[in-house]
Amino acid sequence: MQTYLGTRRRWAVVGLxxxxxxxxxxxxxxxxxxxxxxxxxxxxxxxxxxxxxxxxGDAWNxxxxxxxDGFREANPNIKVKxxxxxxxxxxxKLQTEFAAGTAPxxxxxxxDWVIPGAARGxxxxxxxxxxxxxxxxxxxxxxxxxxxxWRGGLYGGLLYAGGQALYINKDLLAAAGLEMPAADWxxxxxxxxxxxxxxxxxxxxxxxxxxxNPPYWGASxxxxxxxxxxxxxxxxxxxxxxxxxxxxxxxxDLIFVHRVMPSPVTLVGQENPFLTGKVAxxxxxxxxxxxxxxxxxxxxxxxxxxxxxxxxxxxxxGSNAWSILSTSTKREEAWQxxxxxxxxxxxxxxxxxxxxxxxxxxxxxxxxxxxxxxxINVVTSDFANFGHDYYPTPDAGEWWNAVGxxxxxxxxxxxxxxxxxERACAAVDEIFARRPAEWNR
Amino acid sequence: MHxxxxxxxxxxxxxxxxxxxxxxxxxxxxxxxxxxxGPIVASFYLSFTDYxxxxxxxxxxxxxxNQLINDRLFWQALRVSTIYVFVSVPLGLILSFAVALLxxxxxxxxxxxxxxxxxxxxxxxxASTMLWLWIFNPxxxxxxxxxxxxxxxxxxxxxxxxxxxxxxxxxxLWTVGAPMLIYLAGLQGxxxxxxxxxxxxxAGSWAKFRNVTIPMMTPVIFFNLVINMIGAFQVFVxxxxxxxxxxxYATLFYVLYLYQNAFQYFRMGYASALxxxxxxxxxxxxALIFRSSAxxxxxxxxxxxx
Numbered sequence: 001m002q003t004y005l006g007t008r009r010r011w012a013v014v015g016l017x018x019x020x021x022x023x024x025x026x027x028x029x030x031x032x033x034x035x036x037x038x039x040x041x042x043x044x045x046x047x048x049x050x051x052x053x054x055x056x057g058d059a060w061n062x063x064x065x066x067x068x069d070g071f072r073e074a075n076p077n078i079k080v081k082x083x084x085x086x087x088x089x090x091x092x093k094l095q096t097e098f099a100a101g102t103a104p105x106x107x108x109x110x111x112d113w114v115i116p117g118a119a120r121g122x123x124x125x126x127x128x129x130x131x132x133x134x135x136x137x138x139x140x141x142x143x144x145x146x147x148x149x150w151r152g153g154l155y156g157g158l159l160y161a162g163g164q165a166l167y168i169n170k171d172l173l174a175a176a177g178l179e180m181p182a183a184d185w186x187x188x189x190x191x192x193x194x195x196x197x198x199x200x201x202x203x204x205x206x207x208x209x210x211x212x213n214p215p216y217w218g219a220s221x222x223x224x225x226x227x228x229x230x231x232x233x234x235x236x237x238x239x240x241x242x243x244x245x246x247x248x249x250x251x252x253d254l255i256f257v258h259r260v261m262p263s264p265v266t267l268v269g270q271e272n273p274f275l276t277g278k279v280a281x282x283x284x285x286x287x288x289x290x291x292x293x294x295x296x297x298x299x300x301x302x303x304x305x306x307x308x309x310x311x312x313x314x315x316x317x318g319s320n321a322w323s324i325l326s327t328s329t330k331r332e333e334a335w336q337x338x339x340x341x342x343x344x345x346x347x348x349x350x351x352x353x354x355x356x357x358x359x360x361x362x363x364x365x366x367x368x369x370x371x372x373x374x375x376i377n378v379v380t381s382d383f384a385n386f387g388h389d390y391y392p393t394p395d396a397g398e399w400w401n402a403v404g405x406x407x408x409x410x411x412x413x414x415x416x417x418x419x420x421x422e423r424a425c426a427a428v429d430e431i432f433a434r435r436p437a438e439w440n441r
Numbered sequence: 442m443h444x445x446x447x448x449x450x451x452x453x454x455x456x457x458x459x460x461x462x463x464x465x466x467x468x469x470x471x472x473x474x475x476x477x478x479g480p481i482v483a484s485f486y487l488s489f490t491d492y493x494x495x496x497x498x499x500x501x502x503x504x505x506x507n508q509l510i511n512d513r514l515f516w517q518a519l520r521v522s523t524i525y526v527f528v529s530v531p532l533g534l535i536l537s538f539a540v541a542l543l544x545x546x547x548x549x550x551x552x553x554x555x556x557x558x559x560x561x562x563x564x565x566x567x568a569s570t571m572l573w574l575w576i577f578n579p580x581x582x583x584x585x586x587x588x589x590x591x592x593x594x595x596x597x598x599x600x601x602x603x604x605x606x607x608x609x610x611x612x613x614l615w616t617v618g619a620p621m622l623i624y625l626a627g628l629q630g631x632x633x634x635x636x637x638x639x640x641x642x643x644a645g646s647w648a649k650f651r652n653v654t655i656p657m658m659t660p661v662i663f664f665n666l667v668i669n670m671i672g673a674f675q676v677f678v679x680x681x682x683x684x685x686x687x688x689x690y691a692t693l694f695y696v697l698y699l700y701q702n703a704f705q706y707f708r709m710g711y712a713s714a715l716x717x718x719x720x721x722x723x724x725x726x727x728a729l730i731f732r733s734s735a736x737x738x739x740x741x742x743x744x745x746x747x
Contacts, residue, residue, distance in 0.1 A: 092704040095494045120495045120707060262580070265600025265688070269574035397705040401685070408688035412600050 047333050048079040050104035051322075052094070054087035060353050067349030071340045078333045098122055098327060105328040106337060109156050111318040111390045112397055114148045118155035119394035119439060124324040125153035129335045135343075141380065142357035146389040148321055156321025157342035160354035162286045163317035163387065164217050165379050170298040172197055172204070172280040180300060183378075186308040187224065187250065190281070194260035197280035206260035207281040208273055209251065212411065213404040214239075215390040216316060217283045222247035223314035223388055224307040229403070230391050235432060237425035239403070240418075248417045252410050265412045286355055286379060289371075301378040304386060317387040320354070355380060394439050395431055402427035484713040492710035494703075505714035515715070517690050518698035519722075521606060525694065526673040529613040534665055537617035538658075541624030555625070559618035570682045573612045574599070599684055602691040609679055609692060620665045627661035628654070659738040667730055674723055695719055 051068070055061050061084050068080050083104060085093065091113055097103040109117075117123050130137065137144070140158065148156035168180060176196050181189065194206025212218045214229045222229060227244030230237060238244055254261040267273055274282035275295045281302070284292075292299060306313040322341050324334045340346050347356035351367050355376070361367055362380050370376075393399070406424035409415035415423075451459065463470075488505055490498035509515045544555050561569065576583045577598035585595030596604045631654065639649045677696040680686055686693035686701070699719070703712035 095704060095707075099494050116707065117495070120493055122495050263600070265597050266579045268599050268683075269571070269578050395706070397701075401701070401705075404685075405687045405689055408600075409602065412597055412602070412688060414602060414689075 045077055046079050047077060047330055048081060049106065049328075049330050049333050049337060050081045050083060051106040051337065052083045052085060052104040053108040054090045055084040056087075056353070063350060063353055067341070067346055068337070070345050070349060071337055074340075075336060078336065080337060095122075098325060101327055103325045103327050105330050105334040106322055106324055108159065109148075109321040109323040111147055111392055112400065114156050114321060114323065115150050115392040116394050116396055117323070118148075118150040118153070121326055123155040124326050124328070124331055124334075125155060126157055126324070126335070126338065127152070127154045129339070130154065133339060135339065139359060140357045141359040141362060141384045142317075142319065142387070144319075144321070144357070147317070147319060147392055148323075150394075156323050157338040158347070158357040159320040159322055159341065159350065160286075161317065161357040161380075161383060162319045162354060163383060164220060164304075164315050165284060165286045165289070166302045166304060167274055167282040167284055167288075167292055168300055168302045169274070169277065169280050169282075170300055171277070174298075176280075181302045181305070183303045185303070185305045187221075187305050188308045190305040191254070191258060191260070194254070194281065195258060198260045200259070203278055205262055205273075205279045207254070207283070208261055208267075208279045209283040210264060210267075210272070212251070212264050213400075213407050215318075215396075215400060215403075218248065218251060218407070219390075220283075220304065220314040220316050220388065221250055224305075224310065224312045225250065226307070226310045226312060230393075230428075234391060234393050237399075237403075237428035237432075239421040239428075240425045245417050245421055248407070248410065248421065252417055255411065256413065263411045263413070265408070290353075300374045301376065303378055304382050313382070313386045314388050315382045315386045316390065317383055318390045319357070355383075395435065399428045399431045402431060484716055487710050488713035488717050490710040490713075492713070493707040494709045495707070498710060501710070505711045506718075508711065509714060509718065514690065514693065514698060518693045518695045521691070521693050522674055522676070522695040524606060525610060525613075525676065526670055529610045530666065530669045530673050532610065533614060533617055533620065533669055534662065536614055537620035537665070538624050538662070540617060541621045541628055542654075544621065544625055545628045555622075559622055561615050562618040562622075566678045567682065569615060570679050573615070573679075574683055577608050577612075599692075600688060602687075602689040605684055605688060605691040609676075609683070612679065613673070613676075620669065623665060624658065624661055627658050631657045656739045657741070660740060663730070663734050663738045667727055670726060670730070671723055674719060 053064065065082060068082060072078075072080060094103060094107055109123075114123070118125075129135075142158065142161035144154060144156065144158055148154055170180065173180065173193075178193060178196060181193065190207070196206075198204060198206040209217045214222060219229055222239070222244045225243045225247035227241050227247050228238045229244070239248075251261075255263050262273070272282075272284065272288055272291065273279050274284060274288075274292060277295065277297050304313045304315050322338045324331055324338060328334050341350075342357070344358060344361065347358045347361045348364075348366070350356065351361060352370055356362055356367065368376060390396070403424045406415075406427060407420050409423075410417055410420045487498055489500060489502060491501045491504070492498035540558055544551065544558065548554075564572075575581070579585055579595060579597045579600060582595075582598070584598070588595040598608045599605050635653045635657070636649055639653055644652065675696055676694050677700065680692045680694045680697045681700070684692040686697050695715070696719070699712050699715045702708040702715060
């Protein structure tokens with residue numbers, strides 16, 4: 001009996017501990033967004049703010065530090081601590097830090113994080129600061145609102161205007177007796193070039209597109225054909241429209257009919273096949289310019305080709321921003337730094353590693369010289385004239401994944417465009433059906 | 442008698458000894474409570490909430506568990522992981538046992554051979570995953586090059602929904618070195634007098650293997666089965682790096698889907714429910730294996746009740 005009672009008591013103690021832990025865990029709560037306004041400086045009048053970024057190599061890291069040095073000199077009362085972190089789990093860590101109330105004041109941000117985070121209250125709306133300080137957004141050739149705007153607010157200050165770029169291997173063109181494509185070239189011209197530049201025996205391909213699935217570069221062909229990935233208010237998948245399907249069919253034909261492009265599924269593990277010198281035309285990202293410059297062959301940028309009938313040319317844009325976390329108690333100081341980074345000092349300082357958004361900096365001789373002998377104006381003018389956003393929504397990660405999963409069956413030859421788009425839209429609409437009503441904008 | 446009362450009645454030196462004992466294990470205890478028990482209990486609570494990590498959780502009762510039933514990706518993830526467990530674990534156990542038998546032979550350079558088979562286990566999983574990405578490359582990969590040598594056009598492997606999961610199962614056999622080492626230790630622990638007695642009885646190689654080696658190895662097989670089954674249900678890095686669950690969710694492993702919900706879709710509450718369902722599945726399967734062990738696991742010296 002005593003043993004039985006002892007066991008009961010022991011279990012009671014264990015139970016109490018568990019209940020205690022359960023109560024503690026029930027207290028899990030996201031930290032309340034900090035109050036607006038500036039922070040009280042420490043005794044010495046110096047306020048420290050933390051800026052976090054994923055490391056993009058030693059050159060980029062030191063460039064950022066150098067650029068921020070300019071801010072430090074001009075703002076001796078604001079101490080900036082830069083934290084470089086691994087890129088792989090950056091977003092995961094940022095979310096957990098935010099939940100724990102230990103997030104930095106400013107973070108680097110990207111197109112698939114800004115709106116999902118902003119819709120959940122992670123980031124500070126910069127628009128009141130922009131209006132107060134009369135920051136001239138028209139001075140930017142790149143419109144930030146489609147990508148980082150949410151319900152009238154703006155949740156990112158520009159770091160880079162990045163996105164899709166068309167790289168041409170000039171050595172391969174010269175060997176085939178071809179000139180650089182004209183600015184007004186069409187999909188048909190591109191196909192002709194690709195047919196002349198493909199040589200199956202030597203493993204040479206006319207072109208390659210990577211990453212392919214929408215909202216990446218495949219989307220620009222969908223837009224070119226007059227289609228879209230989502231409807232205008234981003235509440236419905238439109239991949240099943242004849243126009244969208246025609247855009248995807250064009251890519252599918254490049255692979256399976258004209259055989260001028262390898263299927264992405266055959267290049268698993270190969271990050272950038274353009275670097276091999278065996279791909280003549282490459283739809284890649286602007287962020288790949290640095291590694292292509294090291295590839296050891298002559299190359300240049302080309303304009304996006306236009307659809308031969310619609311005349312539409314479209315370029316996908318996905319840029320990097322600086323955002324202020326809503327847990328920051330030093331929003332005023334954080335904003336001063338973001339304003340500097342998206343201003344002339346920051347944009348000039350960082351221009352050696354990406355495309356700035358300020359028109360004056362982009363048009364400067366210093367910026368062009370950094371990219372010579374290639375003509376960076378080709379990319380920036382396409383961005384300015386034909387740029388399209390990535391369809392950012394609060395549930396972007398989920399529906400982007402669903403689209404990629406289903407459309408991958410086209411590239412492996414397992415499904416037709418019609419079958420794959422039907423399934424993709426069914427999956428996307430299922431995701432959208434779970435949305436809270438307030439997300440439909 | 443209450444535990445603390447007992448503590449108070451201890452002689453001083455014993456009390457001090459006990460205190461020091463607790464003091465020494467305190468870092469581990471604190472770590473266990475803070476980083477293991479705490480998150481386990483928290484995830485149990487969170488599985489009943491709508492929790493987006495960056496917002497406060499809201500109690501929703503059994504809603505997450507109800508949602509699981511109608512979530513086709515939950516069933517797909519469960520299907521993928523179950524197939525993986527039921528194919529890769531037996532294959533791995535058989536292959537590692539076979540390799541262990543070979544490594545138990547008294548031949549020249551056996552130490553080198555054992556090292557060679559064990560080395561893949563030491564390679565960081567990220568590095569081996571990148572290596573296998575290339576091996577599976579349909580155009581330039583080693584596997585399709587070898588198949589081409591014998592006149593077979595290799596499949597798209599990771600790029601095809603029918604071949605992606607088998608590819609990851611094949612890849613799982615790369616690390617048979619770890620269970621092999623445990624088997625090898627077990628094989629070397631079998632008393633030689635049992636084989637000598639079998640020789641005297643006129644047993645051949647197969648009879649000795651079937652009637653001596655296998656029964657004596659059943660505790661080791663049991664151990665490897667449980668550990669590998671649990672490990673196979675928790676596979677994450679390989680599909681995360683190689684396929685992201687594709688193509689067409691063919692490699693959407695359970696833990697990958699859990700991770701996507703937690704950190705990519707802002708559904709930590711739902712992910713917690715997924716975690717507890719996985720825990721229950723593993724618990725039930727482990728219990729079944731333990732229950733079945735009475736029928737097939739032989740412990741030297743045990744007396745079976747009939």
